[in-house]
Amino acid sequence: MTAPSTPAPRPTLEAVAAHAGVSRATVSRVVNGGAGVRSSLAGRVLRAVDELGYVPNRAARSLVTRRHDAVAVVIAEPETRVFADPFFAQQLRGISKELTAHDSQLVLLLVEGRDDYARVGRYLAGGHVDGALVFSVHLDDELPDIIRRSALPTVFGGRPDRGGECAPYVDCDNRGGAREAVRHLRSLGRKRIAHIAGPPDQTSAVDRLDGYRDVLPEADPALVARGDFTPAGGERAMRELLDRAPELDAVFAANDLTAAGALRVLHERGRRVPEDVAVVGFDDMEPVVEQTRPPLTTVRQDIEGMGRLMARLLLRGLERGGVRGAPCGDSVTAPASVITPTALVRRASA
Amino acid sequence: MTAPSTPAPRPTLEAVAAHAGVSRATVSRVVNGGAGVRSSLAGRVLRAVDELGYVPNRAARSLVTRRHDAVAVVIAEPETRVFADPFFAQQLRGISKELTAHDSQLVLLLVEGRDDYARVGRYLAGGHVDGALVFSVHLDDELPDIIRRSALPTVFGGRPDRGGECAPYVDCDNRGGAREAVRHLRSLGRKRIAHIAGPPDQTSAVDRLDGYRDVLPEADPALVARGDFTPAGGERAMRELLDRAPELDAVFAANDLTAAGALRVLHERGRRVPEDVAVVGFDDMEPVVEQTRPPLTTVRQDIEGMGRLMARLLLRGLERGGVRGAPCGDSVTAPASVITPTALVRRASA
Incomplete structure (x- = not known):
């Protein structure tokens, strides 16, 4: 055997x-995926690859290094929602661009529901x-635990509710953005500002509701x-609000899709926007x-940019941490979470 | 060793x-994916798994059988088109339902372009x-060759242009459906029936153009x-057609999205639909x-059903052919291709 300081000649395929x-x-065939090779034969080849430390190319490297x-x-949504909500398409666009730039394949795992986790x-x-x-991820999702076990x-x-201590996250300043939206409505002289919240099992919805309450605690x-x-x-939600608080003069909706639905009901009920009711959304989804x-x-958040950032953090972590997963709480290899800023974008509705 | 007729006791993890x-x-850890295990150690475990024929559970089975x-x-489209065209969402819905019913994971590989193949x-x-x-798949795509090599x-x-001899396909009766669309327009008394074709590098577009020509060879x-x-x-395309054949009285568009664009231009140019110009699309995309x-x-095609059928054909082929890929042209294990019927759906535009 050669001494450690002298690199051994790389073993050949032969x-x-x-x-x-x-x-x-x-x-x-084996080092390129093993299709069409009996498993006993493949086992012998893998053994030889292992014993000789053979690293011939990208595919074989994946066998040895598991990269x-x-x-x-x-x-963590059913496939139907993934394709109906442009938020996911935009985030995937950012992820796809970043992974492609690093020649890494984007593998989207679709699910029908939680039974598939x-x-x-x-x-x-x-x-x-x-x-x-x-x-x-939703608050009661098993997914973060399943992923931690992997x-x-x-x-x-x-921001996940649980599991966040083991993995970094990228999120926008949901609470700060919500505060800005509500302050803007207040600056327009609105006195009865309503909020249509998002699902209470998602931290983004909870944070936006908290931002509303920060500005209007009473x-x-x-x-x-x-x-x-x-x-x-x-x-x-808009129908409910108009029924129980008909004197409302503004609505902060937890996202743009919610605002679009609210606007339809306001038109239907003959309320003029923004004259009678001012409306602000969240996301700025084109x-x-x-x-x-x-x-x-x-309230604008850079959805595509957040996708890019997620991919970048992961790739950087993989480079630093090598090919093994960083253990939970390992602060040396785990990159820090990132909160991206938001900005109010004024158009005609408020 | 026990005789082949007597099953050997299954070796344990211990x-x-x-x-x-x-x-x-x-x-x-190794049989569940190997995360956090040195490759030399993983090699020893894999060897032992192989030598003892250990099949403990699903994850380990995948190591031994490669399932x-x-x-x-x-x-074979950039990620942006996949999310913009509801055709793909509908086909994925069918595929996802069928795979989930068989507890098989849908792994969507997204690309930015052909460089990623x-x-x-x-x-x-x-x-x-x-x-x-x-x-x-497009006519000049390398993808079928790349997939054949895998x-x-x-x-x-x-229907792919190449590679179809090695793998079955599911397609609708593009040519027959196109003939029905054009015959319908002719039955309404239309004399100058135009066609907006799809991209000439896709067989579905070519087949629909052929169907138009079958009915109107002159x-x-x-x-x-x-x-x-x-x-x-x-x-x-609609602008081009109105400029060079302003007397047209009907349009058969290669798909519904194309028809939607054509309708916008017809309105813009003051043509009444269907009074002045009758319009028929293809797909029946809700x-x-x-x-x-x-x-x-x-012309209706059952897009979600075709997705289900694709998944079903593949799963059936995997069951029959075992875990190895059927060699190219192997007619025993390769299931036959399926052409699904189309049907004209009459609404107000023609």
Whole structure:
């Protein structure tokens, strides 16, 4: 054997074949994924690869180092919502651009519902990806625990309720943005400012409600209705609000889709926007804010940029931490979480 | 050794640990994906697993049999189009439902462009999925060749130009559906029936153009314009057609999105639909046909059903062919392609 300071000559494909007693083609097939090779034969080849320390190319490197140049994205929503809400498309766009720039494959794991999380966990633990980007986690989701058990390097999109101590997250300043929206409505002289909240099991919705309450700690509880981040939820909540607080003169909606639904109901009930009721959304999601009548004043967050940032944090963590997952709480290899700023974008609705 | 007719007792996790000279926990970590285990140690465990024929659970089974209970979906379009065109969401919905029913994970591989196909090919060949569902392949795409080289069982969505001899596909009767659309316009007494074709590098577009020509072999070439399956392409093509054949009285558009763009231009130019110009689309895509003015007459294809069928064909092929990919042209294990019927759906536009 050569001394550690002198690098050993890299073993060749032929050496592996000779060592395993198989053909060169068989070694090649095994190190390129193993399709069409009996498992006993593949075992012999893997053994020889291991014993000789053979690292021929990218595919074989993945066998030895367990690096796959692939990153999983898990969105804790049913596939139907993933495709109906442009928020996810924008975040995926940012992630896709960043991963592509680093020649890492974006692997989107779709689910129908929570029953599928165990299967997602098996895939994540199965050695198919280098890390995971996870978003839209709900407060009672098992997903953060499942992901922690997979020991896979992870970055969350949006602050998770649990699991955040083990993995960094990227989120916007939900509470600060909400405060700015409500202060703006107040600066317009509005006295009865309502809020349509998002689902109470998502931290972004809770934070935005908290921001509303920061500015209006004495607000009438009848002015707060619960939505679910969808236009249909915004319609339902707006009807409720108009029924129990008909004198309201402003609405801060937890996201743009909710605001779009609220606007439809306000038109239906003959309220003029912004003359009778001023409306502010959250997100600044282009396909939505352009189509509302009137165009929507909203709180901008850089959704695509947050996607890029999530991918960048993960890739940087993988480089620093090597190919193994950083253990939970390891502050040396785990990058810090990032909170991105928001900004009020004024259009015609408020 | 026991005789082949008497099943050997299944080796335990403990037996593997003893054989490899490692702890039970190390074996468990390796067979569950190997995170946090040195590769030399993992190699010893894999060897012991192989020598004892240990099959403890799903994750370990995947190491031995190379079955992953996961199926890749590759859409040969940039990620931006995948999320902008509801066709893909509907097809993915069908695929997702079918895979979930069989507890197989849907792994969507997103790309930014064709430069990323080599990386997709590496992932497919890397032993991460049991098979692939591939759609929106273009005539000059390298993708079918890349997939063939991966030796992964594959089902195509839409007839591929090449590679179809190695893998079955699911497609609708594009040519027959187009004939029905054009015959319908002729039955309304229309004399100058135009066609906005899809991209000439996709077989579905070529087949629909052929169906138009089947019914109108003598049609003026000025009545055929080229679109690209998007609303913007439909707008451009409609302007061209009105400029060079202003007397046209009907349009068969290659898909609903194209028809939506054409309708906008017809309104803009003051043509009444259907009085002056009758319009027929293709797909019957709900979010599109409901929003056009007037509602769109179109050729229905069961997009979600086709997705389900693709997944079903692949899963059936995997069961029959075992865990290895069927070799190219193997007619025993490869299921046959399926052409699904289309139907004209009459609404107000024709």
